[in-house]
Amino acid sequence: MTTDGSKVIAEFLALFAQRDASKLAPYFHPDIVFQNYGDGEVRGRDNLVDVWAGVFRNFEQVDFTTLHSAVNGDLVIEEQVHGLALPGRKLASIKNMAIYRLRDGRIVEWRDYSNSAYARTLL
Template structure:
């Protein structure tokens, strides 16, 4: 396991990253991604590479009127960050849907190189 200072940094990095979602600007997320990032929204195909992940989020942001992500609980073990999150998503003219999510991040050199999201997609659709 890495030293405690690294764990604190990884904790801070992910919290800062999550705060950016409210800006709905996918280019602001890019510096947090390792060039070889692999993103998987459980049940969907993996998205590989920084540009592809940024493009994915640009599409989400363009479809949503509001995006508000927050951390409920977060645990750090070296390069691994496990976060229980509340993803607030609102389609145009609709209320903010509170979607619970579990995210697993692996960081390398201060950037997210692996990111897996676990959400009950069926339930999320009923909220939106």
């Protein structure tokens, strides 16, 4: 696994299409803090893996695409489209801003900003 910020995040996001939370775990620092605004904060690698395992159980398709990326040292900021599809439903494209901070080549902070009310209407 590389420690270059943009490459770490690109490798990480490519895994979402596989819908296997255990494959995300190596990218999470043990002390990771995840904040998806509108939801409660999630602390710790195991807890975050559990969150994504639940997402993958609920959604038939999960795909993250980066539109733009800015990197400054250990900070990666990305404009993304999160593609989510519930079973039997078409893919909903949800615009998102993600902020990642890396430590030792792993994500230690992750904040997602999206319009959750709009996302619900798409899903």
